[in-house]
Amino acid sequence: MKLHLIGPSGNIVKSSIQITGSKSESNRSLLLQALYPNISIRNRSNSDDAEVMQKGLAIEKGEVDIHHAGTAMRFLTGYFASQEGKNIVLTGSKRMKERPVKILVDALGSLGADIEYLEKEGYPPIGIQGKKLTAGKVSLPADISSQYISSLLLIAPSLENGLEMELIGKITSVPYIKMTLGLLNQIGVQTSFEGNTIKVSPMKQVDPIELVVESDWSSASYFYSIVALSKVGSEIQLGSYKNDSLQGDRVLAGIYTDFGVETTFTVDSIVLKKVRNHRLKSFTCDLANAPDIAQTIAVTCLGLGMGCELTGLHTLKIKETDRLEAMKAELSKFGAKVEVTDRALLLQPSFDLISEVAVDTYNDHRMAMAFAPLALKTSFVVNDAEVVSKSYPDFWKDLKKLGFQAREL
Numbered sequence: 001m002k003l004h005l006i007g008p009s010g011n012i013v014k015s016s017i018q019i020t021g022s023k024s025e026s027n028r029s030l031l032l033q034a035l036y037p038n039i040s041i042r043n044r045s046n047s048d049d050a051e052v053m054q055k056g057l058a059i060e061k062g063e064v065d066i067h068h069a070g071t072a073m074r075f076l077t078g079y080f081a082s083q084e085g086k087n088i089v090l091t092g093s094k095r096m097k098e099r100p101v102k103i104l105v106d107a108l109g110s111l112g113a114d115i116e117y118l119e120k121e122g123y124p125p126i127g128i129q130g131k132k133l134t135a136g137k138v139s140l141p142a143d144i145s146s147q148y149i150s151s152l153l154l155i156a157p158s159l160e161n162g163l164e165m166e167l168i169g170k171i172t173s174v175p176y177i178k179m180t181l182g183l184l185n186q187i188g189v190q191t192s193f194e195g196n197t198i199k200v201s202p203m204k205q206v207d208p209i210e211l212v213v214e215s216d217w218s219s220a221s222y223f224y225s226i227v228a229l230s231k232v233g234s235e236i237q238l239g240s241y242k243n244d245s246l247q248g249d250r251v252l253a254g255i256y257t258d259f260g261v262e263t264t265f266t267v268d269s270i271v272l273k274k275v276r277n278h279r280l281k282s283f284t285c286d287l288a289n290a291p292d293i294a295q296t297i298a299v300t301c302l303g304l305g306m307g308c309e310l311t312g313l314h315t316l317k318i319k320e321t322d323r324l325e326a327m328k329a330e331l332s333k334f335g336a337k338v339e340v341t342d343r344a345l346l347l348q349p350s351f352d353l354i355s356e357v358a359v360d361t362y363n364d365h366r367m368a369m370a371f372a373p374l375a376l377k378t379s380f381v382v383n384d385a386e387v388v389s390k391s392y393p394d395f396w397k398d399l400k401k402l403g404f405q406a407r408e409l
């Protein structure tokens with residue numbers, strides 16, 4: 001589906017959008033629910049990634065295809081490896097077969113798991129023969145993806161002796177590890193995270209509990225960008241959010257003050273308001289702890305005519321696409337001067353945007369959603385716009401509520 005986007009011309013006034021639950025929290029909660037059926041879940045994400053996770057968890061034997069969902073791939077690898085008697089082939093999209101899992105497979109192997117590569121060494125698809133894992137200690141590199149660590153942590157309380165984990169190297173995407181530990185704590189599991197060591201105590205069963213998933217902060221980023229690119233006085237309310245979030249992308253609220261957006265926390269929502277025009281010529285930020293909002297911020301800067309230097313982006317090359325190369329190609333179409341390394345993105349300040357370009361989305365939901373706010377500055381086309389369903393199926397519908405025109409070509 002190709003969409004032609006035109007942004008609203010006036011202020012965005014007091015619009016209200018309800019975003020569904022965080023896909024990261026949802027996929028963790030679903031796995032915990034499979035281990036501990038006393039858990040119920042409220043405000044689960046309606047994303048494709050949560051759907052494939054839920055379906056995958058229900059399968060006893062045969063093939064599980066998780067499409068593009070990285071968390072589902074990594075979390076289900078740990079889950080099936082620890083489920084005695086389950087015999088599963090875990091596979092995914094063409095891109096998923098290029099996203100590495102060796103660090104996780106090796107770590108699970110050291111705990112006694114039986115996993116084999118079915119095509120390319122180190123990558124999906126994998127064959128898993130579920131076993132009772134008895135070892136209680138593991139060590140693994142922590143600088144490539146935190147999803148390997150979360151996968152092990154999620155099954156850790158179900159292991160006989162719990163788990164002690166040693167993390168090697170500089171730990172990346174730390175808030176996602178803390179989110180996993182936070183959810184374990186909510187269901188009553190004891191954990192500690194000191195220096196490079198994480199310990200999780202065993203837990204046979206949990207008391208009945210409802211996990212309430214906060215709405216998705218990564219999805220909220222697109223509305224932060226919209227407000228930043230709107231006129232002073234524009235305002236959007238987003239539900240359901242809270243101040244003490246488990247999600248690292250909550251840092252948006254602080255970051256966007258530099259773009260003139262102020263956040264007010266109400267009982268169950270946030271109100272984003274454009275209160276002033278930005279004052280910076282260039283914006284600098286290390287996003288190693290919030291990699292999923294890098295694309296949003298780069299486009300916000302382009303729309304404001306600002307430069308930016310975004311660092312800590314070493315994980316972006318192995319996500320839904322090589323996001324650094326994809327951003328360079330698509331930002332350049334608008335006339336931007338961009339350089340990327342394997343861990344940073346550098347954008348020069350520029351004001352004249354080329355209009356009516358066609359943005360390619362590379363099977364990456366965040367490419368489509370990150371560029372969409374730019375329609376407030378110039379009209380353009382988004383190719384394969386349906387990719388948004390990976391995390392936010394209602395994105396285009398919600399954009400129209402704000403007065404955007406999204407016409408199918």
Ligand SMILES: O=C(O)C1=C[C@@H](OP(=O)(O)O)[C@@H](O)[C@H](O)C1
Pocket residue numbers: 023024025071144145146147150172173176291292315
């Ligand atoms: O654990 C999670 O839910 C996630 C961890 C992050 O991945 P990395 O740790 O690979 O950076 C993030 O990019 C992804 O969207 C979701």
Ligand SMILES: C=C(OP(=O)(O)O)C(=O)O
Pocket residue numbers: 068069070071072292319320366391
């Ligand atoms: C990287 C992402 O997801 P995943 O790794 O779970 O595919 C994302 O949603 O930006």
